[in-house]
Amino acid sequence: MSDPDWPAVARKLAVRFAARAATHDREGSFPFENFDDLREAGFMKLTVPRSQGGFEAPIATYLRVQEELARGDGSTALAFMMHTKLFGQQRDGPSYPERWFDEFCRGAVERGWLCNTVATEEGLGSPAGGGLPETVAVEVEGGWLVEGRKTFTTMAPLLRYFIVLTRIENAGGPPDVANFVVYRDDPGVRIVETWDSLGMRATGSHDLVxxxxxxxxxxxxxxxxxGSADLRGAAGMAWFALGVAATTIGVAQAARDYAVAYARERTPTNGRTIKEYPGVRTRIARIELLLQRSRALVYDAAAAWEGRDQPGAPATPPPIDRIAVAKIDTLNNCIEAVxxxxxxxxxxxxxxxRPIERYYRDVRAGLHNPPLEDRALEMLARTALDEPPEPPKGVE
Ligand SMILES: Cc1cc2nc3c(=O)[nH]c(=O)nc-3n(C[C@H](O)[C@H](O)[C@H](O)COP(=O)(O)OP(=O)(O)OC[C@H]3O[C@@H](n4cnc5c(N)ncnc54)[C@H](O)[C@@H]3O)c2cc1C
Incomplete structure (x- = not known):
């Protein structure tokens, strides 16, 4: 039996998500029922390897799904991506030991459980900036004692596996950074509902204490x-950055659809429908241009990433630079389009x-997901100046 047409299934679900989005946005509540729908349709295993019982969707399918989901609700799409990208990253740049990756896969396939990486902190900001987490893990008899507070824990209300970045001090030497799996019912663990943001209000990105x-x-x-390279290598950035870009395109597409439908209908009492005005037509055309340009960049970068090891694959620009360009340009294009x-x-x-004011707020969020513009531009500058690339310091 062939796999479902995932983008088409996502489009259907997005219609339901759109109907619920205004309430969750207004209340800042978590859309549990959207995740029930995603689970029921099989999306929790979209990117899980086939060998582990998943659908092993290629990166382009994952991106198309992101776009479609985000047309209905940007928050659900962005939050859900934090789960799906993890399996893609591991497929292309293994970093988790087999025992844990098997567990994440089994959880997703058999139970529809979600996982996410929990790295960011108030003091640290993004770990991609090269800082050290203040959350600390100390070796004690029979295990570890972990203390700290994480911010931006997307899907906190529903996550099963919180993959938490910590610091481990080494006597007389520089510290290590380590990830631990934390469960919500572990002793001393609580979620503090801090997430009250301008956009992506329904992602449940609360604090984990x-x-x-x-x-x-x-x-x-x-x-x-x-300070050593992130174990996911470039795969970490590929799946994250392009996923964020595709999600952002979906939000901007929803704004475009709303504006076009409105322009067709809106007829002030002077009798002329606004779509007839040259200013309106130019703006609509410019939105098309920005969206098409973004898609071209994102899917070109995804193809370059997929083909990176194939004989004859162009060495320049490196796929990772194309990914950085696609992410930066898409974010700016989509903000302008909305x-x-x-x-x-x-x-x-x-x-x-009207939903369009929500799109205006949601479309900005990806600016603050890795790679951030300054760091991405620095990557491009290094390539242009023939300087060696910096090792990836981390993505969430
Ligand atoms: C909707 C949403 C969901 C998120 N979900 C998660 C999640 O699930 N898990 C998670 O761990 N995180 C998550 N994040 C956090 C996110 O990935 C970033 O860590 C967070 O936005 C802070 O990043 P920052 O670079 O702005 O912070 P800071 O590090 O405080 O940076 C502030 C500013 O300084 C600049 N800067 C900082 N360091 C450098 C440097 N070395 N070089 C150049 N410029 C620098 C930055 O570019 C930025 O402009 C989420 C964020 C958002 C918006």
């Missing part, structure tokens, strides 16, 4: 010297009763 949290030895998943869509719709675009 660990106080006196004792974990057994086997919960240590990865450990490396602080802004133009707002201008097409006019004053009523500001009304809370």
């Amino acid at each position: 660990m106080e006196g949290c004792r974990l057994s030895v086997d919960r240590l998943v990865t450990r490396r010297a602080a 802004d133009l869509a707002m201008r097409v719709v006019g004053g009523v675009s500001l009304q809370k009763s």
